[in-house]
Amino acid sequence: MSSTPLPSVIVFDVNETLLDIETLAPLFARLFGDENILREWFAQLVLYSQAMTLSSLYTPFGELGVGALKMTADIHKITLTDQDINEFKQLMSEMPAHPDAMPALTKLRDAGFRLVTLTNSASSASPTPLEKAGLSAFFERSFSVETVEKFKPAPETYQMVAKALSVETSDLCLVACHLWDTIGAQAAGCQGAFLTRPHNAMLPAVNVPTPDVTASDLVTLSDQIIDKYQI
The missing domain is CATH 1.10.150.240 (Putative phosphatase; domain 2)
Structure with missing residues (x-):
């Protein structure tokens, strides 16, 4: 393991990253x-x-x-x-969870990371999409951009999460399968973990932030996060 300063909170995008x-x-x-x-x-x-x-x-x-x-x-x-x-x-x-979501979340939770979600979707009454998908119990908080009325990748969305959790943006690592999301998170001071699900890929262009961690499935991505960041 490295001694890279840790992000203590893993922030998950929801649509397509966790839900199919x-x-x-x-x-x-x-x-x-x-x-x-x-x-x-x-x-x-x-x-x-x-x-x-x-x-x-x-x-x-x-x-x-x-x-x-x-x-x-x-x-x-x-x-x-x-x-x-x-x-x-x-x-x-009623979108179901991706098959790799639950085992990956279990790994990160057992490794001691705090887990939250940040979605462009508005909050909803119970049962929420995450509850229906069987994933809600993994997360201590679920954040919606409706609070700041700005969609990701606006910096205010990531800053909102840090402020609500009383941490710095550098304490956050965003997991998303959309590079525009990790770009926004990294520009706001977070770490970025990029999940290259089908229909998503890197953007090879000048000044595009390179994600700190990249993998094609959530379990591998979670293993890499655990290996990279000591907690």
């Missing part, structure tokens, strides 16, 4: 005739969430998600019904 959005693929296949439109929709959702923050505007992530679905349907000349929208909302609230 690919379970929405059959709906997109039915609505659009192509399950890959799921990725187009998700890219639009991320783009416009960040555009709202850069424009000093805020709309809850779930509402943006529905709006992005309607926009994607308009682009592809697809007519959505109220039933389609309701099915989409239901599926979004």
